[in-house]
Amino acid sequence: MGISVESVTKIYGNKKVLSNFSIQIPDGKIYGILGPNGSGKTTLMKIMAGISQFDSGRVIVNGIDARLDPIGVRRIVGYVPEAPNLYESLTPYEYFSFIASVRGIPSETAWKRAEELTKAFGLEEYADQFIGSLSFGTRQKVSIISSLLHAPKVLILDESINGLDPQSAKIFRDLLRSLANDGSAVVFSTHILEIAETVCDDITIMKNGAVVAQGSISDLLKEKHLEDMFIELTSDEDISSVVNALRGTLRQ
Numbered sequence: 001m002g003i004s005v006e007s008v009t010k011i012y013g014n015k016k017v018l019s020n021f022s023i024q025i026p027d028g029k030i031y032g033i034l035g036p037n038g039s040g041k042t043t044l045m046k047i048m049a050g051i052s053q054f055d056s057g058r059v060i061v062n063g064i065d066a067r068l069d070p071i072g073v074r075r076i077v078g079y080v081p082e083a084p085n086l087y088e089s090l091t092p093y094e095y096f097s098f099i100a101s102v103r104g105i106p107s108e109t110a111w112k113r114a115e116e117l118t119k120a121f122g123l124e125e126y127a128d129q130f131i132g133s134l135s136f137g138t139r140q141k142v143s144i145i146s147s148l149l150h151a152p153k154v155l156i157l158d159e160s161i162n163g164l165d166p167q168s169a170k171i172f173r174d175l176l177r178s179l180a181n182d183g184s185a186v187v188f189s190t191h192i193l194e195i196a197e198t199v200c201d202d203i204t205i206m207k208n209g210a211v212v213a214q215g216s217i218s219d220l221l222k223e224k225h226l227e228d229m230f231i232e233l234t235s236d237e238d239i240s241s242v243v244n245a246l247r248g249t250l251r252q
């Protein structure tokens, strides 16, 4: 069933952060949302996770209408925010058992998943230290593990791979692939092209809250190198003209 975002508009103050935005994210694939900072990625991810409201349009997540039943959406979604807000004075294991009880996951199931994932991410040595004392990348792993404890049907990750070391990033990629192979919809946002190229099946490139290009990575690569396309599509004309003018000045 995946995620269906249909003509969604989101307005903050007098600014349209998403403008008539549509996207279809199928089960069984890893879907990337690419765009420069400020293009509306986080806003879109929060709407798909049932966390933020929107002004018009329709969002259906695994058959659940996000406007009518945002709590239902949050129940089936695993969401990893860009800057996870974790309880600093809990240890990762305490945090996992807290999340398991809030989500009503049987403790034996939660414990087994937490242990396996902790091992997979090489987090064992931190499992009993306070979260507040951990590095950004380690906290990111804690957040990823906690989002997976209820075996979500839909996984939404906001810039979550950026803080990971290469080995954990590889484990993470394999994990996303196996979740997709098991039939989950996996969507993540990034402003780093290389990540999208190595991880995603399909992508949407966005700019100023609107879709600029959509399709499979292989089709988009056929036309042109994705990097050229990304730079071309997302480059800010105002900035380029300022930079060009500066170049001219410096050459004089």
Ligand code: ADP
Pocket (backbone or CB within 6 Å): 012, 013, 017, 035, 036, 037, 038, 039, 040, 041, 042, 043, 044
């Ligand atoms: P991205 O994730 O691509 O960097 P965001 O979705 O965070 O983009 O932001 C898109 C635009 O929406 C930015 O101009 C940002 O300032 C604005 N914005 C995001 N959240 C809020 C908010 N809660 N209140 C007002 N403006 C917001």
